[in-house]
Amino acid sequence: MTQDVQFSAEANPFAAAEQVCATLGTLTDALFDEHTSRHPAATLSAVRPAGHPAAEALFGLPLAPNGPVHAALDRLGTVITAGTARPGTGAPLADRVITALQARYGGGAVRGAIADRGTTSAALFQLPVTGEFADAKLRPPFAPALAALAAGQQTRQPVELPTGAGAEVRLVVPTGFHPLTSPGGPPGVSARTVPALRTEAEQPGAARTDAARTDEARTDGAVPATVAAAEELTGHLAEVAEELFSGTGREPRRDFAVISATLADLIHDAGVVYAGVCALERDGRTSDAALVVSLARHPLPITALATELATVRRHAEVWTVLLPAGPAAVLVEGRTVPVPGPLAADGQRRWVVTSAVQAFVPLPDGGTVLCAQLSTARPEDWELYTEAFAELLKSIQFGWDGEPAPAPSFTSVPAAASVPVEAVSERATAEEEAVEATEEEPDELPVHLRGTPVRVPPADFNPFAPVSDEPAAEAVATEQDAPRKGTPVMIPPPDFNPFAMPNLPSTPTEQPHPAPAAADPFGTTVSAEQKNDPFGTTLAQGPAVPPPPSTPPVVPAPTPAPAADEEAPPRKGTPVMIPPPDFNPFAMPNLPSTPAEEPQAAAEAEPAPEHRPFG
Numbered sequence: 001m002t003q004d005v006q007f008s009a010e011a012n013p014f015a016a017a018e019q020v021c022a023t024l025g026t027l028t029d030a031l032f033d034e035h036t037s038r039h040p041a042a043t044l045s046a047v048r049p050a051g052h053p054a055a056e057a058l059f060g061l062p063l064a065p066n067g068p069v070h071a072a073l074d075r076l077g078t079v080i081t082a083g084t085a086r087p088g089t090g091a092p093l094a095d096r097v098i099t100a101l102q103a104r105y106g107g108g109a110v111r112g113a114i115a116d117r118g119t120t121s122a123a124l125f126q127l128p129v130t131g132e133f134a135d136a137k138l139r140p141p142f143a144p145a146l147a148a149l150a151a152g153q154q155t156r157q158p159v160e161l162p163t164g165a166g167a168e169v170r171l172v173v174p175t176g177f178h179p180l181t182s183p184g185g186p187p188g189v190s191a192r193t194v195p196a197l198r199t200e201a202e203q204p205g206a207a208r209t210d211a212a213r214t215d216e217a218r219t220d221g222a223v224p225a226t227v228a229a230a231e232e233l234t235g236h237l238a239e240v241a242e243e244l245f246s247g248t249g250r251e252p253r254r255d256f257a258v259i260s261a262t263l264a265d266l267i268h269d270a271g272v273v274y275a276g277v278c279a280l281e282r283d284g285r286t287s288d289a290a291l292v293v294s295l296a297r298h299p300l301p302i303t304a305l306a307t308e309l310a311t312v313r314r315h316a317e318v319w320t321v322l323l324p325a326g327p328a329a330v331l332v333e334g335r336t337v338p339v340p341g342p343l344a345a346d347g348q349r350r351w352v353v354t355s356a357v358q359a360f361v362p363l364p365d366g367g368t369v370l371c372a373q374l375s376t377a378r379p380e381d382w383e384l385y386t387e388a389f390a391e392l393l394k395s396i397q398f399g400w401d402g403e404p405a406p407a408p409s410f411t412s413v414p415a416a417a418s419v420p421v422e423a424v425s426e427r428a429t430a431e432e433e434a435v436e437a438t439e440e441e442p443d444e445l446p447v448h449l450r451g452t453p454v455r456v457p458p459a460d461f462n463p464f465a466p467v468s469d470e471p472a473a474e475a476v477a478t479e480q481d482a483p484r485k486g487t488p489v490m491i492p493p494p495d496f497n498p499f500a501m502p503n504l505p506s507t508p509t510e511q512p513h514p515a516p517a518a519a520d521p522f523g524t525t526v527s528a529e530q531k532n533d534p535f536g537t538t539l540a541q542g543p544a545v546p547p548p549p550s551t552p553p554v555v556p557a558p559t560p561a562p563a564a565d566e567e568a569p570p571r572k573g574t575p576v577m578i579p580p581p582d583f584n585p586f587a588m589p590n591l592p593s594t595p596a597e598e599p600q601a602a603a604e605a606e607p608a609p610e611h612r613p614f615g
Contacts, residue, residue: 014360014371016270017294021356022131022337023263024180024290025375028277029352030343031111031256032288037246041282041381043176044388049395052076058170058397059159069185070173070274078173082273082295084368084405085166089188090268091223094121096230097237097261104238105254112342122262126340131354134334136315140355140379142332143386149321149330149393156324158364159399167365167405169295171372172395174388177276177291178240180260182233186268187226237261244279259343271295282381289376289385297405298369302327302362305369309360325396328361335375352377357389364398367405492572501575 049055052075063071063081070080098120102108112125122128161168173179184190237260241253267275274293281287298305302320306329310318316333335356341349358373374389376382492498579585 013296013298013369014294014358016266017272017292017296017371018358018373019128019130020263020267020270020272020275020294021290021292021373021375022335022354023128023266024275024277024292025131025288025337025352025354025377026127026129026339026343027256027259028279028288028290029337029377030339030345031252031259032244032279032286034286035248035252036244036279036286038279038281038286039176041280041287041384043280044174044278044384047075047077047175049076049172049174049391055172055395058172058395059168059399061170063170064185064190066191068183069190070179070181070183072175076172077175078177078179078274079170080173080274080293081168081170082293082370083166083168083399084295084363084365085164085168086189088186088268089223089226091187091226091229092265093186093226093230093233093268094262094264096222096227097234097264098258100230100234101238101254101257101261104234105250105257108251108254110258111251111255112340120258120262122266125259125262125342127259127262128266129338129340131335131337131356133313133315134336134353136334138334138353139315139317140332140334140357140382142317142319143357143383145383145387145390146319146321146330146332146357149323149328149390150319151322153322153324155322155326156397159397161399161401163401163403165399165401166403167363167368167401168399169361169363169370170397170399171293171392173274173276173291173293173392176280176388177278177289178243179274179276180237180240180263181267181272181275182229182236184229184232185273187223187229233261233264280381282384287376287378287381287384289374289378289381291372291374293370293372295363296369296371297367298360298362299367302329302360305329305360305362323361323393323396325361325398326364328359328393330393331358331360332356333358337375337377355379355382357386359389359393361393361396363405364400365403365405370396496572498573499576500571500573 052073054061054073054076058079058081061067061071061073061079063069063079064083065086069082070078072078102120110120113120158167237257238253240260241257245252245256272292272294274291276291278289278291279286280289300308306318306320309316309329309331313331313333316331319330321328321330333356335354336351337354339350339352341347344350354375354377356373356375358371361370361372362368363370372389372392374385376385
């Protein structure tokens with residue numbers, strides 16, 4: 001992955017939750033208008049969770065697995081719970097919820113959809129969308145409420161849970177957010193009261209009643225818990241649509257509820273435990289925000305995670321803070337989110353710049369990370385939302401049964417969708433038969449690796465083994481065929497002198513003296529090739545005899561002349577200047593040296609005066 005691009009789900013376990021947050025920001029920008037019912041901005045800061053009696057004991061509230069996943073409490077907010085031991089069944093709900101909502105609102109074409117298409121899905125509205133990292137100049141400031149989290153404070157110990165409960169987290173969402181996830185959560189997360197469904201098989205010999213036909217139409221062969229979860233989500237989305245669009249007609253409520261229902265399976269697959277939107281009114285203008293809370297598997301400690309975020313997301317500002325629940329990493333960045341044409345009022349695709357804050361809090365099991373993120377397209381309300389987000393982070397409380405989480409295994413291929421147990425067994429049998437019938441395995445998909453390539457030594461590599469001077473005869477042929485490993489280096493000979501000065505002229509050999517020139521009978525010596533001077537220049541008179549040397553010549557020692565076919569060996573080493581014995585490396589350059597002090601003669605005693613007039 002490059003430095004400033006969105007991660008893949010394999011490389012970044014938080015990418016799916018970030019996609020959900022970007023999609024919710026698209027919905028608020030496209031579907032919310034001046035007719036949307038909004039809370040006053042003071043709603044976010046009117047209630048302080050710290051003053052509630054249950055604020056310090058969230059694990060004393062009756063929530064999942066024996067209660068709802070999130071519940072709204074007066075003067076506190078919406079309390080959310082999520083645990084690693086309650087992943088749910090993974091049964092899809094979107095199709096059931098969409099069908100029930102369309103029947104509830106009387107059908108009709110949803111905004112941006114084609115009436116005769118037959119099916120309604122998220123792809124019909126070009127959803128979900130993926131946000132892209134905005135320029136660093138569009139990054140919001142690290143708000144004072146977030147910076148205050150870096151100050152030292154007392155931390156809470158995790159609540160002790162029974163064995164098998166895994167790690168669990170509970171937190172408080174400020175009032176003013178409308179959840180798009182049902183209070184009971186996905187199927188299999190919480191214990192639900194599912195009414196008994198009567199079928200014809202349970203009533204042998206009796207005529208089919210209207211109640212039995214209704215129950216069969218409700219289930220359609222599905223698990224009762226799945227049907228109950230779909231009915232609960234249908235009623236919840238309809239209730240949220242009534243709250244947000246109470247002053248409008250039926251169409252805006254239907255559009256918001258149905259489009260939100262198309263994201264139900266995406267929200268669950270991303271590990272999101274809470275997804276909500278906020279519609280406020282402040283100083284006579286509208287303001288929107290989106291909030292997403294999710295769980296993901298990540299093995300790195302918080303320091304390494306913060307370092308990775310700061311290295312990869314260089315456009316963002318990353319801080320490590322200390323929450324009452326423990327250390328965390330907080331990231332602030334700008335994102336550009338597309339608004340699809342089918343959802344836009346004018347039908348044209350456009351882009352919206354949003355400000356986002358994202359917090360990563362590791363759970364005590366050592367392998368799970370809580371990710372909470374908030375985004376808004378109103379930079380003027382950034383401090384308002386960051387104050388509410390900081391209160392959310394302060395309310396986090398953990399519970400743990402003491403069992404560490406297994407090490408997560410990241411694969412380069414996305415995990416397959418969940419299927420029934422019967423289908424899994426049949427598929428496994430078919431795969432075993434296919435493996436026995438064929439010998440060749442299918443080619444593996446190419447994997448885009450990250451990092452710096454390294455050479456892995458063989459299994460029998462011994463870095464401390466001595467190097468043999470004479471390899472075995474059978475190993476010579478193998479070494480000739482196998483490619484060389486490592487970097488070639490030049491080993492100096494035994495007589496190598498690293499201090500020798502290369503390219504120095506050798507002692508010149510004795511050259512034969514040329515024969516003296518013949519004496520000119522006229523007393524003038526002119527070289528043979530010299531021409532007569534046409535301008536009558538007077539030449540030096542007398543024989544051209546060199547002056548006698550002032551000092552006797554030094555006769556060098558004779559050296560044997562090299563053979564004709566022998567070349568002089570190249571010089572080795574780097575020339576260095578050896579300092580003289582009196583060299584002072586600390587002396588200041590271009591200053592005259594201080595003359596050595598001469599020993600002072602002993603002061604001669606004053607001679608006694610010859611005449612002392614006073615005796």
